[in-house]
Amino acid sequence: MLFLLKRGKIQLQISRIAAFAAIFVGLMLPGSNQPANAETNDLVVTGxxxxxxxxxxxxxxxxxxxxDLLQNASETSGVGVEFVVTNWPRAQLATxxxxxxxxxxxxxxxxxxxWLAYPQEPIVQFEMAIFARKDSGLAFTGKAAELHGLTIGKIAKGRMHPNFRALEESGKAKxxxxxxxxxxxxATHHGRIDAFVAPRIMTLWTADRIGMKTVAPFEDPIGVADIYLAFSKESSKEAMWDRLRQNLPSLNSKIDLFLASLQQ
Incomplete structure (x- = not known):
């Protein structure tokens, strides 16, 4: 079924999620939460x-x-957590x-x-997926060479996976x-570009919010990045962090539930 949302509804949905796009650039609009107090008895999580x-x-x-994951771990471990959603420069400086x-x-x-102490294991992995129209007739199995000769979109100034950067530098795709x-x-829906690269889960979330049904990711990603919940070396709450992470699973179980909700 073609994408038939009315203009007004599209604009409403776009306005709600427009700020999320800059994640790839690292320049987010400030969240409404105020800067954290270093003296709080809770672990302060920023991002x-x-x-x-x-x-x-x-x-x-x-x-x-x-x-959700951290709040569950907080209840189990007895370690309080607070969240500060802001832009990347502020999150980095605070940490x-x-x-x-x-x-x-x-x-x-x-x-x-x-300035960061990394856990041994990432909390999640971001799959950099190639998205195209479902009826495009294109095939992609994870090899950059399959994109040669195509017009491929990406987020402006966004940090790309090395596999995609190699495609850019080769000049074999526009x-x-x-x-x-x-x-x-x-742009993909209207055929202005053949496909685009973006984090799979975040793009599926966005597509669901605007009711986009004609564009979908290929199963195989062009690359995968390990993503961490990392601890500040300037924090004095290492013991609290140790207690919390003993009760902290990976995000994979939450992702499975999220993907299942999109299929309902």
């Missing part, structure tokens, strides 16, 4: 908008799969200074080891940039 994992709900409160104890989502880099995932979805 930028990364739906459906972490985001500010319509009531201004932190919501998402990570929030570097020890005003926030934990930060999500982060990838591992040698530079960040100076790469077009858009500011938001919504724009990528719409």
């Amino acid at each position: 930028f908008q990364a739906p459906p994992y972490l985001y500010s709900g319509e009531d201004g409160q932190a919501a998402g799969l990570l929030v 570097q200074q020890g005003r926030a104890d934990l930060i999500f989502p982060v990838v591992h880099t040698p530079e960040r080891e100076e 790469i077009e940039q858009r500011d938001t995932v919504v724009q990528l979805l719409m």
Whole structure:
């Protein structure tokens, strides 16, 4: 069935999720939560908008799969948690200074080891998927060469997986940039681009919010990134973090439930 949402409804949905797109750029609008107090008796978790994992709900409160997971672990361990959803520069600075104890989502880099203690295992993995119209006739099994000759969209200034960067640098596909995932979805729906690359789960969340049914991801990703909930080396609450993470599973179980909800 073709995408038939009325213009007014589309604009309403777009306005609700437009701020989420900048996750790929790392420049999010400030959340409504105030900066955390380093003297709080709770663990302070900060991060930028990364739906459906972490985001500010319509009531201004932190919501998402990570929030649910940490609140469950908090009840089991007796360790309180607070959430500050903000932009990346503020989240990073608060964690570097020890005003926030934990930060999500982060990838591992040698530079960040100076101020972050990474767990041995990532809390989740982000699959960088290729999305196309369901009736496009395209095939993709994870190999960048299958995208040669196509027009592929990506988030402007977004950090891409090395496999996709290699495709960009090869010049064998035409790469077009858009500011938001919504724009990528719409451009693909209308045939202005052949496909686009974006984190699979977050894009499915966005597509569900705007009622987009004509665009879907290929099963095989172009790359996978380990994502961590990392601890500030400036925090004095290491014992609390140790207690909490003993009761903290990975996000995979929450993701399975999220995907099942989209199929209902």
